[in-house]
Amino acid sequence: MPLLGFGTWQIKGDDAVRATSVALEAGYRHLDTATVYGNEGQVGRALAESGVPRDDVFVTTKCPGDRAGRGIDTLRQSLDLLGTDHVDLWLIHWPTEVAVELWAELVEARDDGLAREIGVSNFDLELVDEVSGAVDVTPSVNQIEWSPLLYDADTLAGHRERGVVLEGYSALRGGTLEHPVIVEIAERLGRTPAQVIIRWHLQHEVVVIPKSVNADRIRSNADVSDFELTADDMTALDALG
């Protein structure tokens, strides 16, 4: 699973085709969408038109949390829209009281080859354990809100102990881009605050999926491989959480 992906929440219609195309051109090989984003068709179109082989791109979509009993149908609709016979990762988008029943359907989809990996989103570790224990399959991934301001070493360690990949979302929201500590590090390194935040995720080996509709931002958010945060910078960023 590439640590850097392209987030597509709130990008609709032609914008979704355009933004996803720019992301693929810029080198992103991991796309994050969901049934409720209403853009799987556009993401799929951009992927098909990009010329990038399907197998080179890690595609995630998500099932609404209340679809127990209709999970596999929901995934088949996603696959039709995305124009693929499998996704690389299928997630339960949010927890509900039917999480265990729905999780069993994700396991079935994985066993049938419709999803290479399966996971959850917005689950706390207690609920991760509950679904894991119920059908004896641990989610591969938990996608949760994550940024330096939300950093919690115990949460990260708890995921690692269980073998669950922590995938962060909304890293650029909640005041992170304007935070003085982040702005100071960015100015010192001649980078943008977004690049510092994305780099912080990569150095923690936490998956990060920045979203933008702006082509320059899409490109610059992926341009993070030629600099490194020092151990002191990492500690200062961790301390914001």
Ligand SMILES: NC(=O)c1ccc[n+]([C@@H]2O[C@H](COP(=O)([O-])OP(=O)(O)OC[C@H]3O[C@@H](n4cnc5c(N)ncnc54)[C@H](OP(=O)(O)O)[C@@H]3O)[C@@H](O)[C@H]2O)c1
């Ligand atoms: N599982 C879940 O429940 C859940 C929830 C939320 C998000 N997600 C996923 O995570 C992805 C990322 O989260 P997110 O969409 O909340 O937002 P985000 O990546 O934190 O970005 C927030 C905003 O920052 C702006 N931005 C992006 N790059 C920037 C830059 N270099 N400089 C300044 N501003 C910049 C974007 O605006 P512009 O577009 O105008 O550039 C965007 O609207 C989503 O797209 C979605 O795929 C999942």
